Amino acid sequence: MNPLDQAARIGREIDGKVVKPRRQLAMVFDLNKCIGCHTCSIACKTQWTREEGMEEMYWAVVNTAPGKGTPKDYETMGGGFEANGLARPSRIPGREEYGDAWQFNQKEVLFDGGGKEAYLQPTNFKGEKPKWGPNWDEDEGGGEYPNSHFFYLPRLCNHCTHPACLEACPRGAIYKREQDGIVLIDDQKCKGYRFCMEACPYKRIYYNHVKLVSQKCIFCFPRIDQGVAPACARQCPGRMRFVGYLDDENGPIHKLVHKWKVALPLHEEFGTDPNVFYVPPLSPPSVTETGKPDPSKPRIPTEYLERLFGPRVRESLAIIDEEKAKKARGEESELMDILIVYRWPEDIFPDFTKDPATL
Amino acid sequence: MLAKRVDVGADALGDPGASMWERFPARKVALVPTPVGMQPSKYIMAKWRDGEFGHTSAAGLQAAHNGQELAFRLEWECQKSVTTINDNDQFADAAALLFPLTEDAPLIMGMEGAPVNIWYWRADQPKMGLNNVADGIGTSRLTSSPLITTQGAHADGRWSLVFRRALAAAADAPTTGNVAKFEPGKDYRLAVALWSGANSERAGLKAYSPVWVELSLEG
Numbered sequence: 001m002n003p004l005d006q007a008a009r010i011g012r013e014i015d016g017k018v019v020k021p022r023r024q025l026a027m028v029f030d031l032n033k034c035i036g037c038h039t040c041s042i043a044c045k046t047q048w049t050r051e052e053g054m055e056e057m058y059w060a061v062v063n064t065a066p067g068k069g070t071p072k073d074y075e076t077m078g079g080g081f082e083a084n085g086l087a088r089p090s091r092i093p094g095r096e097e098y099g100d101a102w103q104f105n106q107k108e109v110l111f112d113g114g115g116k117e118a119y120l121q122p123t124n125f126k127g128e129k130p131k132w133g134p135n136w137d138e139d140e141g142g143g144e145y146p147n148s149h150f151f152y153l154p155r156l157c158n159h160c161t162h163p164a165c166l167e168a169c170p171r172g173a174i175y176k177r178e179q180d181g182i183v184l185i186d187d188q189k190c191k192g193y194r195f196c197m198e199a200c201p202y203k204r205i206y207y208n209h210v211k212l213v214s215q216k217c218i219f220c221f222p223r224i225d226q227g228v229a230p231a232c233a234r235q236c237p238g239r240m241r242f243v244g245y246l247d248d249e250n251g252p253i254h255k256l257v258h259k260w261k262v263a264l265p266l267h268e269e270f271g272t273d274p275n276v277f278y279v280p281p282l283s284p285p286s287v288t289e290t291g292k293p294d295p296s297k298p299r300i301p302t303e304y305l306e307r308l309f310g311p312r313v314r315e316s317l318a319i320i321d322e323e324k325a326k327k328a329r330g331e332e333s334e335l336m337d338i339l340i341v342y343r344w345p346e347d348i349f350p351d352f353t354k355d356p357a358t359l
Numbered sequence: 360m361l362a363k364r365v366d367v368g369a370d371a372l373g374d375p376g377a378s379m380w381e382r383f384p385a386r387k388v389a390l391v392p393t394p395v396g397m398q399p400s401k402y403i404m405a406k407w408r409d410g411e412f413g414h415t416s417a418a419g420l421q422a423a424h425n426g427q428e429l430a431f432r433l434e435w436e437c438q439k440s441v442t443t444i445n446d447n448d449q450f451a452d453a454a455a456l457l458f459p460l461t462e463d464a465p466l467i468m469g470m471e472g473a474p475v476n477i478w479y480w481r482a483d484q485p486k487m488g489l490n491n492v493a494d495g496i497g498t499s500r501l502t503s504s505p506l507i508t509t510q511g512a513h514a515d516g517r518w519s520l521v522f523r524r525a526l527a528a529a530a531d532a533p534t535t536g537n538v539a540k541f542e543p544g545k546d547y548r549l550a551v552a553l554w555s556g557a558n559s560e561r562a563g564l565k566a567y568s569p570v571w572v573e574l575s576l577e578g
Contacts (some may be wrong), residue, residue, distance in 0.1 A: 087405040092448040126443065168402030170562045171497045189500075193562045197447065199402045205446045 024161065024246045025219060026275040027233065028256045028263040029154050030322075030339055032282055036139075036152040038062050040232035040241065040349050044156075046216070046233040053210025059136055059217040060232045066142035066304060071097035071203050079269030080164050080201030087164065088271075092197045098206065099133035100125045101330070111290035117230050138140035142304070146291070149299045151281040153308075154241070155266070156232065157204045157217035158274030159183045165216075170201030181275065182219040190214055201270035221234040225359055229345065229352035239341045243349035246275070251350055253277075260323075260335045262316045264309040277358035279339065280305050280313050282320060360386040362429065363424035364543065364577040370520050372430045375512050375519035385419030388551050390566035397467065398563050399497045407495030413566035415553045418454075424462060424576060429541050430523040431456055431478075433551065440513040441556030442482040450561050451483035453554040454511075454520055458539035458547065459571075460492070466550050466571060469494045476539040478522045480509040482556065487521055491536040496563065502537050504528070 032110035032199045044060040061070045069075060078090035102122035108114040124130045124278040141150025152230070158177075163183050166174040173189035174196060176182070185196070191212040197205045197214060205216040227236070232298035234239035256279065257265040263277035283299040289314075298317075327336040338347070345353045363383055371377040377478050392413025398404050412575040418436040433454055457466070457516040459471045469475035477499055488507030493499035505528030529540040541547065548571040554560040 087400075089406040091400075094446050094448055113456055164402065168400050170399045170403060191499075194447065195400065195562070198406065209444065233430075246371070263501040 021176050021178050023179065023183035024275055026246045026253050026277065028242040028253055028277045028279065030240040030279040031151055032279060033238040034152040034154060035238050036062055037237060039235050040154055043231040043235035053208040055217065056095060056098060057206040058153065060156040061134060063153045063155055064138050064141060064150050066150065067137045067140060070099065072132050074203035075267065077203060079199050087199065090198045092119065092194050093203055095125055096132055099136065102130055146287040147299055149283060151300060155202065155204065156276065157183060158202055158272065158276045159219055161273035161275060164199040164272050165196035165205060166203060167193040168194060182221050184215055184218055187213045193346060201272065209305055223356065224352060227352055227354040228356045229349040233349055239344055239348055243352055245351065252348065255338055260319060262319050264312055264316060268310045279308060280309050280316055282317060306330055360420065360422060360574055362424050362574060362576045365423045365425055367425055369428045371522040372425055372428050373510050373521050375432055375510055375521045380421055383421065385421045386433060388418050388420050388568045388572055390415055390417055390551065390553060391569050393563050393565055393567055403456060407564060412558055412560050412564045415555060415566040418551050420551060420572065422574060424526060424543065426525055426543065427526060429526050430521050432519065432521045433521045434517060435553055436516060437518050437555065439557040440518065441483065441536040444483050450556040450559050451481050453479065453481040453506065455479045455552045456522055457550040457552065460536065460539065466572045470565060471495060476537065478507050480511065480520060480522065482511060485509065485511050505538055524564045541571055541576060543576045546574055547574045548572065549574055
């Protein structure tokens with residue numbers, strides 16, 4: 001059998017195009033509402049990654065931007081696709097780059113009477129003092145006072161339309177669900193080769209050193225299947241995580257992405273066509289050397305936002321500004337009403353409103 | 360090559376350092392890297408397009424049986440062994456033997472309707488041989504039986520490794536179509552593959568024997 005037939009048999013075409021699912025689930029994160037509380041990360045951790053071998057996994061993370069992200073400097077590692085569709089080589093980030101689960105000397109300090117002389121100290125999986133961890137650079141941000149700035153950037157698997165992980169797997173162990181485009185790793189087929197971790201440009205895949213398989217966000221598909229929103233979205237106190245089908249013209253996702261065009265993918269140039277979109281953050285005016293606000297320049301440099309969310313950022317911010325002004329004048333604004341989320345949960349994930357406690 | 364009938368117990372048969380193996384010469388099996396164009400994903404082809412893998416050019420192969428158990432001993436050069444995986448980017452050394460389950464099964468991982476049986480060993484799980492069946496690239500899957508016992512040793516820049524299995528295992532296996540059958544006095548074929556963990560070799564990134572090794576089990 002030639003390699004093309006072979007590849008078709010194991011679930012995807014060799015040119016990286018996958019069979020389009022009937023519908024595509026997506027998320028929109030309104031970065032103006034993220035307070036960086038990490039409740040999403042903890043909701044996910046509690047729900048899915050509590051088993052042995054998953055200690056260091058945060059399928060959902062909240063990075064500080066500007067910042068190095070999780071894993072450290074993931075944006076510079078490659079992966080995804082070139083503009084001409086060729087796969088971009090990358091590498092597998094190490095556990096220190098993700099930030100592994102540290103051990104602490106509790107016994108010494110708390111139980112063996114060392115508390116007066118010794119402090120709690122973390123050690124990493126190598127037994128060394130950690131030099132990095134998830135959110136190591138939290139709240140550092142960028143810029144110089146008085147123009148220092150940061151915002152929170154929640155990240156998870158983008159359940160891409162053109163998933164580099166799926167294309168890279170030599171075993172066809174990764175697939176997109178036909179009914180909603182959720183990207184899943186079949187852990188019965190996965191042999192832990194980790195090509196997916198290399199190929200994913202967002203580096204949102206972890207390796208389980210106990211089960212010897214790769215693991216990642218599953219878009220809470222068992223909850224989705226019962227009409228319950230993903231844990232990260234339902235638990236979000238900021239109500240900034242919208243969930244729904246991209247083709248649902250009455251739903252918030254379609255309206256934010258396609259109708260109002262204010263929600264943008266992260267690093268579209270990675271070529272994987274992500275299905276997580278971000279409403280970029282507004283910011284107060286920058287301050288001149290003499291201490292005067294300069295309304296022509298936002299505190300978060302637009303050039304920086306363009307590096308993350310592409311050239312449409314200016315347009316998107318302008319639309320938000322305009323609609324915000326309308327609302328301030330007491331006029332109607334569908335966009336502002338969507339972003340405010342007056343009614344929870346029906347306005348934020350209309351198809352997944354069921355309370356998990358009632359199941 | 361001949362799988363000699365020897366009068367030793369299973370423990371000696373399964374020990375790569377047993378003196379028994381010194382009694383007959385090893386067959387030198389030539390190995391080549393798997394072709395980059397045969398790698399089953401565009402990513403792997405792009406990353407490994409320089410073909411810098413599968414550099415182990417030969418393995419020594421011996422076979423013996425004692426009427427109950429069949430054993431294969433592999434020996435190959437490996438200056439930098441990897442036997443544990445602590446970090447995400449580490450891969451362990453590995454080796455495999457491949458047996459066709461039908462007359463026409465292709466040497467490269469078999470094909471639909473013409474599967475192959477693969478005995479797999481990995482240095483980070485040294486005693487656990489894994490029985491796989493495959494019917495094409497990217498299709499290998501573990502089977503719970505039969506038991507493949509392995510024992511590897513690394514010394515002086517060389518691995519020596521023995522795979523051992525009950526001769527009659529195919530008869531006992533629940534799905535005998537997935538398990539190579541062996542009977543003394545008959546002829547078989549096999550192929551060899553080696554992975555160098557230090558070079559991040561795994562999956563199709565390996566050195567393999569591109570022609571079948573003919574095997575006769577002494578009666």
